[in-house]
């Protein structure tokens with residue numbers, strides 16, 4: 001088998017600063033757009049980031065049309081509705097305002113309106129056909145209103161495929177927004193638990209990008225077009241992931257305890273983007289792969305601060321509940337990088353030996369989880385050891401990410417990892 005010997009860094013252009021959403025009319029005009037779809041979800045349709053975006057576009061004479069049908073947990077059905085809107089609207093540009101779901105919906109709408117095809121055509125295998133996107137899309141600008149997904153810098157759109165009850169997605173560099181507008185004014189009203197979950201999601205993105213299998217241990221693609229966006233850890237993703245880990249570890253507790261701490265909130269939002277660049281090029285692995293069935297199989301759990309009657313395990317919570325067991329498991333593959341990560345999180349690793357690497361990093365993650373109010377393991381969100389077989393079954397199709405684990409994890413290893421994630425402290 002010929003191994004990979006190249007890596008690429010692809011990212012969106014980023015504009016950061018309080019109030020920069022007001023420049024979006026200028027930005028879209030510069031991209032040559034005259035008729036723009038503004039895509040958001042129904043919770044945000046009356047919010048100031050959406051209002052400011054629409055106003056800024058219209059002030060520059062751009063025909064801006066609002067679509068507020070993005071689902072908070074997107075499905076193939078909600079993607080298809082947005083695609084229909086996009087096809088009918090004949091837009092020459094897209095603005096997504098919201099969390100990962102609004103951004104992912106805009107990516108899908110843009111893709112199928114620009115390169116029409118049967119829905120399964122571009123969806124990741126094994127669920128879909130995984131056909132490479134044939135060419136560039138219309139320009140899209142992303143305006144994140146939660147700090148965490150990093151979707152503004154990635155070419156990935158995630159959704160639930162209802163028929164199979166499976167989370168899957170579409171991944172192509174062509175889906176990447178041309179610009180991310182990173183405006184700390186847009187995250188001021190984030191509820192405490194949402195801030196905690198999205199912050200831990202971005203922390204896990206960065207830790208997984210840092211610890212993923214190295215790019216040069218992956219098989220080489222048969223042709224350059226087939227080189228995946230998630231390339232494995234590499235010298236460029238290392239830089240972005242490392243800095244993101246430091247920034248989140250230093251600021252997340254401050255943001256959760258005091259949402260009016262503008263400096264800390266700005267750092268965490270910027271760190272989400274840094275982590276997005278890290279994992280958008282390096283990839284994520286087991287904690288993300290295992291999180292999808294956790295979110296998909298939730299029974300009655302409703303997190304504090306979320307509306308009653310809608311059981312859910314938020315994405316960031318689902319990934320971090322698995323993360324400590326995952327890093328204990330992956331540490332033997334590269335103890336040095338796990339120790340380095342623990343050091344970035346503030347642990348004293350000066351006299352630590354390689355055999356302590358997994359425990360130290362797991363301990364650092366648990367320490368932060370406790371300080372921001374996460375539940376104590378999968379059992380605290382309603383899972384029991386009897387659920388483990390189904391959780392494993394739900395993880396196996398996620399091989400696009402699980403194969404980036406630095407240590408191979410088959411059904412037996414995954415079983416143990418879920419059991420080890422039942423109670424964390």
Ligand SMILES: [Fe+2]
Nearest residue numbers: 201205315319
């Ligand atoms: Fe994530």
